[in-house]
Amino acid sequence: MNDRIVFHIDVNSAYLSWEAAYNLQMGSNLDLREVPSIVGGDQEKRHGIVLAKSIPAKKYGIRTGETVYSALEKCPQLIVVEPHYERYMKASKAMVDFLSDYSPNIQRYSIDEVFLDYSNGNLPYMEAAQKMKEGIKKELGFTVNIGIGPNKLLAKMASDFTKPDKIHTLFYNEIAEKMWPLPVEDLFMIGHRTKKKLNSRGIFTIGELAHLDKNYVYSWLKKPGLLIWEYANGIESSDVKSDKSKVKSIGNSTTLPFDVTTKDEALKVILGISEMVGMRLRELNMRAHVISVSLKTSEFFSYSHQKKLHIPTSSTNTIYKTASTLFEEMWDYNPLRCFSISLSSLLDEDFIQLSLFEDFNEKDILLDKSIDHIRTKFGQDSVIRSSFLYSGIDPIIGGVVAEENYPMMSSYL
Template identity: 45%
Template sequence: MEKKVFFHVDVNSAYLSWEAVRRLKIDPKSQDIRQIPSVIGGDPNRRSGIVLAKSSPAKDFGIKTGENLCTAFRKCPHLKVYPADFDLYIECSKNMIGLLKEFSPDVYQYSIDEAFVDMTGMERLFGEPCFAADLIRHRMKEDLGFTVNVGVSDSMVLAKMAGDFSKPDKTHIMYRNEIQEKMWPLPINNLFFVGRKTSNKLKRLGVYTIGDLATLEEKFVYRHLKKQGLIIHRHANGLDGYDFFHIKQKDKSIGNSTTTSYDICDYENARHLILSLTETVCARLRHKKLKAGLVSIELVDMNFNRKSSQKKLVYKTDCVSKIYECACQIFLDIWDNVPIRHIGVSLAKVSKDDHMQLSLFEEKKSKESLLYSAIDDIREKYGEDSIKRAGFLCGNISHMEGGTSKNKKNGIVYL
């Protein structure tokens, strides 16, 4: 059997690097903001908001990703601040993925600035993995203008862990026979999929390093951390908890996500955003005459840590209320109170099966389906803003976040 080879490619200080590249394209003689104390995030005039990305010189002043600009300015009064531009980031991200697909057809985009690449069997085209990784770094720098780290391994989780060893513009290799030396001594919070909440639980169990977790019995881990515990236990032993490529190809899903320009710090704001995303996803579901049986939530916090989980519905549905309720439960299960910058809601196990499981609430479900059918008709005729929930009258969250491209029209009806 052919030995698996995976790369993990991660852009160094992505938002700031991409802004620097744009400025240098406009004026090649301008200063490279990567070479001065600079950050992306917030309002530079009001000195409000948080640091989304920082340059290496800014890091030397002790500035950290996620801290507020007021604190950053106290550390470095001459700090340069540039606003976020997510349209630019999406364009640069697409360019990165396009380049990676020149090396392999199997690319899984994990976030806007990182991706896994299945390089199995590509040695015949690009040479040894280390050489191919260096070639990718060179092409990124020469063709696109920014640097990346590339982790190389025989599993995705180890490629991810290797890529984080030291930055910027580095290639790191770590295979399973090296994990005791290279990975096990690291703090437990460094492990892929371990956030602050899980880290605190593990420390209460006496688990402080990745090696501590790796050597525990699976039964013990499952008893305290359930399914999430089994996944991170596999990660600690250099085994993949998920096959991202298989998941991507296996199941059709309908999803919607949004990246905010501000921090989501409390459940009240988060649930409004989840409701907005759910409205859009369910509208797409109904348009395709589908029902879903599985709800997934994905979060990216201000430190760019990613979490996701899923929950099976009792019966397949296309109604907002049930899917929203389930999505909120998942959110509360995985959120560790770190401010959030990105939320995604997706639905899977979809089918055109119109059969609805009999229950005591059959009449209520039928009425709800008729209600949303009427709402869809109104939005189709008058625009998606023609009818909305009253809860979205105030605040800065759209009632259908990340919605369709239909023109929005006046004549609003409030639910």
């Protein structure tokens, strides 16, 4: 096997750093990174959770994902700023552009993380990492952690060690010393549930997991068990994929500022989301075979229904009709706070046209395409359905990041 050198570059407190850098550029003299601050959603819209926190905020015990309300209880003088996703996309892209000078082989793993294959790099890897880190700080105004390892998993684990603005290595001969003493939940792919399971059988460190019998772990935790056992032993061999992988599903969801209690309102929300997922699907020149609707009640109970269509579609109308039927099948008249529609089993349009499918909705799709065209040219609200007028519900719902396609991210490497 040839030795690989993989870098994992991770923006420190990404959204918060980007807000801080933006504000400084705009002439502010307060650096959000130096005071207790968070990026958080609007509580009045019921979006009030912590998306990112500064290091001073972390010292108050504030954690990503908790409510803004409880963060403010922990630290009343906390500064809360709203997220601006377009800014983050720009910052993310600028970082990828900067890094592409160092290697052609870059995988954009999420908005704030990239893998970079430096196996064929010109510089010694430490020197290269140093240059990347300093260059990003100087040119783009934010700091990153860089993890270096023989595969993606170890590089990713390394970038998580101590923060911010640090470079760490994690090669095979360093696993026992640097990774095995860590608590199991620090291992990639071990979440809350798996931590509890492992702890209940006396496994508390990554090293303890690594030393278990592989077959025992498999019979206990099945495939995910095998995966985390391999990760605990530093075993992982996926490629740094620079070409975009195929999209597997497209979904949009919304939490409304108020509970929905009538079918009429619910169907408007479903139509609004159908418009968005349909638009995104057509933009990718794909059609979907499976449509799924999930609901969350005001009590936070979630449930979903899905349907496989006989003929894959990209028509907003078909998506809406199918989603409405699914909704009516499943709704038990409890007040609803969140709606989502997801399209999966996606196929390329070209493939469909060559196949034996005869789409009944060809006219709908042509109409959708001309509406898409007008919306692209004149703005999303240039064409809206009259039923939305004065309804208090947005005619097109979802789409955190406008314009650019969100980079692909998988929970697996």
